[in-house]
Amino acid sequence: MTDAVDRAPAHVAASAVLRVGGRELDLARRFAVMAIVNRTPDSFYDRGRTDALDAAVRAGAAAFEAGADLVDVGGVKFAPGPPVPVDEEIERVVPVVRELAPLGPVSVDTFHPEVAVAAIDAGASVVNDTTGIHDPRMADxxxxxxxxxxxxxxxxxPRTQLPLPHYDDVVGEVAAFLRERVALAEEHGIPRERIVVDPGHDLNKNTLQTLELTRRLDELxxxxxxxxxxxxxxxxxxxxxxxxxDDRVAGSLAAAVYCALHGARIVRVHNVRESVDALRMVEAILGWRQPVRLRHNLRPEGNG
Structure with missing residues (x-):
């Protein structure tokens, strides 16, 4: 399969191993799936389905069982709205993190340093800051x-609207922003092998801007x-x-596969099993993994 591997996309980070807590995630020839578990009553997609503690823990455990590499636990949605007190956010996410951490790497979706501290103490090994380190204390x-x-x-x-977002060059401006925030993270002492970048699909962007960002993803x-x-x-x-x-799974999978072929190494998803299958199939096509079984048009064993 070496020829297939040689033909694989070249958009692999200089360091293909991401350190998450005490674990290493090798992304050289594997796409990682990050499952979403929202413990919020007003979440964007599941609309409170996993707001209860037991429901959130079950969802996270099921995600690992379905093949997720990481589970991302959030207590406040990104969309604009009234602030959620930090103590309440901690009460939402920390018990879920504590229960799921023994099962695999857990991420906490937060922009509050206080929440990040509590979640890390409970076992979180990734902080997913959708505000691009808006508060530099997060880097500390x-x-x-x-x-x-x-x-x-x-x-x-955080949690405010950006009316009519404008970019002269959405990809160039996203890259410049990420480069600046990564430099800040490094200045505060975070090593590069513990940094991931996210171009922020739909975050302060309209559909045309997000489509262009996706189309030119490999430039990042x-x-x-x-x-x-x-x-x-x-x-x-x-x-x-x-x-x-409720009818966007097929489109989401198509976008995920496109992104995987143009540089993405981690895909954050709601529909875990479908996404795992899609990305494992891409790995098989690229020659990064062997099929689970081989029977089609092959001689049955023992009939030599």
Missing amino acids: VVADSDAAIVVAHSLAA GDLGLPLLVALSNKDFVGESLGRDR
């Missing part, structure tokens, strides 16, 4: 731990860091296809 928190950080592109202050390979895409069931998928929120 991660630097003082062995957790990794996801640095996402978003321009507005110059950042030299593992690239995460969070595009599952988002509005750019719905608007592109004319599909409501």
Whole structure:
């Protein structure tokens, strides 16, 4: 399979091993699936389905069972809205993190350093900051731990609207923002092998801007860091296809596969089993993994 591997996309981070807590995630020839578990009553996709503690823990455990490499636990949705007190956010996410951490790497989706500290203490090995380290104290928190950080592109202050977002060159401006925030993370002591970048699909971007960002995703390979895409069931998928929120799985999978072939190494998803199958299939096509079984048009064993 060496020829297939040689023909594989070249958009692999300079360091293909991501350190998450005490574990190493080898992304050289594997796409990682990050499952989403929202412990919020008003979440974008599941609309409170996993708000209860037992439901959130069951969902996270099921995600690992379905093949997720990481589970991302959030207590506050990204969309604009009234602030959620830090203590309440901690109460939402920490018990879930504590229960799931023995099962595999757990990420906490937060922009509050205080929440990150509590989650890391409970076993989280990744901090997913969708505000691009809006608060520099977040970089200090991660630097003082062995957790990794996801640095996402978003321009507005946390949980506020950016009306009519404009970019002269959306890809160039996203890359410049991420480069600047990664430099900040490094200045605060976070090593590059614990940094992931996220271009922020739909975050302060309209559908045309997000489509262009996706189309030119491979240009972000110059950042030299593992690239995460969070595009599952988002509005750019719905608007592109004319599909409501509950009918965007096929479009999300198509976008995930496109991104995987153009530089993404981690895909953040709601529909875990479908996404795992799609990405494992891409790995098989690229020659990065062997099929689970081989029977079709092959001589049965023992009939030599």
